[in-house]
Amino acid sequence: LIYTEASSLGLDAIHTAGATDFAVNSASGLAIRVNSLTVDATTKTVTLHLDRDVDHGEAVSVSYTKPAGDNVLQDAAGNDAANLTKQVVTNNSAADHTAPV
Template identity: 55%
Template structure:
């Protein structure tokens, strides 16, 4: 499922059979959000619920912006993973769609 941004909330939905682990999740530094030719965007917080990871961004994203998101899997236990402990893989420059 493609990443989606609405305002300052960017959601990543995973397709694992089980829900994601909300306790041992990745730090904000594991994610990078960029917008071509616009003001920098940093990730203020990471929240995990069910199969969705929600990143709260430092600013709202305008619908005209072209935004990408990357995830670099950290070393150690604080990673995006499912309840069975399977780690999500890193990804780079995934295009983000705009919500309504």
């Protein structure tokens, strides 16, 4: 996820949401579990580490539900990120050209 807030403060990498606050689904509706996430405050990115690789050309969506409490996705000024519901993901996965063994 890439956030484009004009603030130079970036995201809060310490007090952030947990993996269970995100949901990733394939176009067929199957859930892809989010194991963990990494927040890079400087580049304003959130990287979701998934239970499996997303295949080249696979359509997926991501949702984020802001949890109750203080551990939410937010910028360094303390402004909470809005919920996301089934946001379409740009899949940049490379095609696998490895011959089977």
